[in-house]
Amino acid sequence: MPRITAAEGQAETLVLRWDSGAESRFPWFWLRDHGQDPDSLDPATLQRRVDTFALDEAIRGEDCTILEDGHALAVVWPGAAEPQSRYSADFLATMAGLLPEAIAAQPGRQPRLWSAAGGLPDLETVPYGEVGEGKPGLRRCLEQLQRDGFVVIEGAPTDEASARALFNHFGYIRETIFGGLWSLSAEMTEHDDTAYSTQYLEPHTDSTYSHDAPGLQCFLCQEFDGKGGESILVDGFALAEEMRREQPENFQVLCEVSVPGRYIEPGVHLRTERPAIRLDGARRLQQVSFNNYDRAPFLLEPARMKAFYRAYKDFHARIVERGNWLTIPLRPGMALVFDNWRLLHGRLGYTGKRVFCGCYHNHEDFESALRTVA
Ligand SMILES: [Fe+2]
Structure with missing residues (x-):
């Protein structure tokens, strides 16, 4: 010292x-x-x-x-x-900058960015039995979340009460228009959203229409009887850093242009806007936001509009590049938790029955857990 x-x-x-x-x-x-x-x-x-x-x-x-x-x-x-x-x-x-700041979530620990270029992470699942008060599993989950942006827990009970108890370890469950702990299956009709279907879902971040997009997203597979439906994860930070190195002009445009997102259903009209890539004061990545399904109309002067589409297409091409995907077949009892400010998620199309429940947490509560638990 x-x-x-x-x-x-x-x-x-x-x-x-x-x-x-x-x-x-x-x-x-x-x-x-x-x-x-x-x-x-x-x-x-x-x-x-x-x-x-x-x-x-x-x-x-x-x-x-x-x-x-x-x-x-x-x-x-x-x-x-x-x-x-x-x-x-x-x-x-x-x-004075001579020691790492203790306010950083897990000071001194750097995320390990992953992509086709740098290699994809191995799936190191955490047994459900280890994730509980005072047990080492929660710390492992948080470390993996901070390092890779996601963690998979195996062997969890599939009832809602157990799911709620499991996900409560990561912070309090956030209430949204989808509820606290929500259910997701193609049979549901309450929300007219692409997620509630059987089709391929392109990788995206959730809630580009929320001022404070959820920090963590959790899924628990409760039932699966069919084919396909693998979850897709993409490390948005890794791809943004690659773009910063390879196409700095595109990177800069995505840091500057505010992209509006919207969610509309009867009685609900959510809307906000922010750049696809958000940096902190030291130009470090803070958040990526990308959801072309939910992008709302906006018009810039022609040269700027063209530059935006070029940059957005560049980012999209990196996102849908299969080599950058980690695909995880979630089966009953498997829970996936990931950082919605860093990773994009999607799903391959499927046939049969697939029932999930899930929830959101605020990013600040995830960061608080990193500072206090891990
Ligand atoms: Fe989603």
Whole structure:
């Protein structure tokens, strides 16, 4: 862990030197705003107690002391009534970019992107009996979800109550227009959607019409008596990264053009829009959204429209390339959980009877589970 070896107060900043030889600068105002002592920060909830907006813009520390052999720092602020602020060296090093951020879901662990080019992952199923409170299976599921974007659980009971209990381990089940735990079969007629049919379903992400598309999607195969119907998974992050390398102009267009999605049935009209590829502030992939069935009309000026169609077609060609597909024949008792912000899913056409139930979770709850369970 980094140790502070020297601290030097300057007009605008405090300069810290680290045992690695690195140097970091912290504005005085920022330091006053980020004290970790109980007067500045609630120790249990980590909610801020400092009144940021009452602070003097020109505040400057009067004195500072390196504590605990370089593992902590204290700053004394001017005025007798002003408290002293304390900081751990780990916190300051993290903020300075010298340590991975603990707020990242599973800091230090990178997703393992997969495609035809880089190789597809093996199917490492997790036995149902291991997925429960305090058992190692849930941690394995979350690790595989973070690494590959999906996990398959085998040997699960096929009744709805057991399915609900299983899926509740990943976060609370989200209520949508399809219900909490929904059923899916070609015999159902409540929702007039392509998913409720026997035909081939092209890989897509769900809920391109939702402002906050579900983060995890869960399926449990309850009955299957027929042929075909394999689930298709595609790693949208891997394909987006390939496009970023091979066709950067197309990648950029898909990061910029907002694509509307819609869902319409009697009494329901959902609609939102976002780019097919969403990045964070550091231009890392955050979410892919692709569902040509649910795309709503939009019109750009002709050159931009043409560029969009070219880029969208490029992405689509990568998505429907069979070599990029992982196909999983889900049979009764098999559950599939996957990251709907990263993976696209589809299904081969089938004959016979196929009954599934499933549900959604919010992405933030999945990320919370990654931070707290795994
Ligand atoms: Fe879907």
